[in-house]
Amino acid sequence: xxxxxxxxxxxxxxxxxxxxxxxxxxxxxxxxxxxxxxxxxxxxxxxxxxxxxxxxxxxxxxxxxxxxxxxxxxxxxxxxxxxxxxxxxxxxxxxxxxxxxxxxxxxxxxxxxxxxxxxxxxxxxxxxxxxxxxxxxxxxxxxxxxxxxxxxxxxxxxxxxxxxxxxxxxxxxxxxxxxxxxx
Amino acid sequence: xxxxxxxxxxxxxxxxxxxxxxxxxxxxxxxxxxxxxxxxxxxxxxxxxxxxxxxxxxxxxxxxxxxxxxxxxxxxxxxxxxxxxxxxxxxxxxxxxxxxxxxxxxxxxxxxxxxxxxxxxxxxxxxxxxxxxxxxxxxxxxxxxxxxxxxxxxxxxxxxxxxxxxxxxx
Numbered sequence: 001x002x003x004x005x006x007x008x009x010x011x012x013x014x015x016x017x018x019x020x021x022x023x024x025x026x027x028x029x030x031x032x033x034x035x036x037x038x039x040x041x042x043x044x045x046x047x048x049x050x051x052x053x054x055x056x057x058x059x060x061x062x063x064x065x066x067x068x069x070x071x072x073x074x075x076x077x078x079x080x081x082x083x084x085x086x087x088x089x090x091x092x093x094x095x096x097x098x099x100x101x102x103x104x105x106x107x108x109x110x111x112x113x114x115x116x117x118x119x120x121x122x123x124x125x126x127x128x129x130x131x132x133x134x135x136x137x138x139x140x141x142x143x144x145x146x147x148x149x150x151x152x153x154x155x156x157x158x159x160x161x162x163x164x165x166x167x168x169x170x171x172x173x174x175x176x177x178x179x180x181x182x183x
Numbered sequence: 184x185x186x187x188x189x190x191x192x193x194x195x196x197x198x199x200x201x202x203x204x205x206x207x208x209x210x211x212x213x214x215x216x217x218x219x220x221x222x223x224x225x226x227x228x229x230x231x232x233x234x235x236x237x238x239x240x241x242x243x244x245x246x247x248x249x250x251x252x253x254x255x256x257x258x259x260x261x262x263x264x265x266x267x268x269x270x271x272x273x274x275x276x277x278x279x280x281x282x283x284x285x286x287x288x289x290x291x292x293x294x295x296x297x298x299x300x301x302x303x304x305x306x307x308x309x310x311x312x313x314x315x316x317x318x319x320x321x322x323x324x325x326x327x328x329x330x331x332x333x334x335x336x337x338x339x340x341x342x343x344x345x346x347x348x349x350x351x352x353x
């Protein structure tokens with residue numbers, strides 16, 4: 001909050017502190033939608049620009065990260081609408097076959113198959129919205145209520161989606177990496 | 184989904200709630216007892232807990248080294264906008280909303296009076312005894328009808344947009 005006050009008082013350089021603190025999470029969330037690093041960086045940059053422009057509207061009642069991730073969500077949604085990308089609900093078999101296609105070459109390029117790298121690769125196989133929920137919950141450490149605020153969903157809706165995302169993730173991991181995960 | 188699968192799913196949902204700290208006191212006590220006394224529950228709990236622990240260790244992605252500099256360069260020529268409520272007057276917004284509601288109400292009332300006059304057998308007495316003759320002029324009727332249609336279209340657009348956004352991520 002102190003940093004935000006400094007920025008609002010005209011100390012523009014103080015904003016770099018906020019950028020450095022949240023850039024990884026904003027970038028990771030954007031990457032879940034963009035699928036490409038360059039595009040994810042553009043989206044993430046756009047998010048920080050919007051956050052700066054509308055910083056005066058941050059009321060300070062909730063966490064700054066929740067407010068920031070809401071901007072990430074709406075920015076990525078706008079991008080997807082423009083690109084006419086749709087989130088398709090995959091059946092169990094389709095999900096596993098998509099995971100097969102996407103990871104067949106990427107896994108062979110991994111120099112060291114650590115557990116975290118394999119999990120990260122598995123998260124990338126999830127549909128966009130599921131990947132976002134997993135990222136918000138585990139990496140960005142947002143609560144179920146905060147995720148509901150960010151994504152415009154009720155708490156019970158978020159719980160169900162989080163449960164389904166975890167199920168899908170477990171299936172991908174069990175299907176693809178059962179011989180490689182350290183138990 | 185058969186009963187066995189439903190039971191497994193219910194058990195998993197409850198265990199995830201327990202792990203996330205989302206259970207109330209009664210549920211928490213019940214799940215603790217089940218984990219302590221039932222080998223199936225205990226085994227599933229350990230499995231989900233291990234999975235949960237592994238997920239918490241996943242690191243976020245890193246943007247390029249010059250990301251912060253790029254952002255700071257972009258905001259150098261940008262000004263912070265004033266607070267939204269400083270230039271949006273809620274009184275004006277409420278007045279516009281009240282006007283729209285009045286137009287819709289008058290449109291419906293005129294329609295209701297029109298039905299009355301065309302089917303005298305079904306005529307219902309006008310309880311307010313309001314003289315509506317002046318409303319039967321073509322210009323006024325057209326204006327009211329068009330405004331009412333516009334209001335309904337705006338509401339429909341808002342509803343469909345919200346529904347589409349929700350459906351997109353359901």
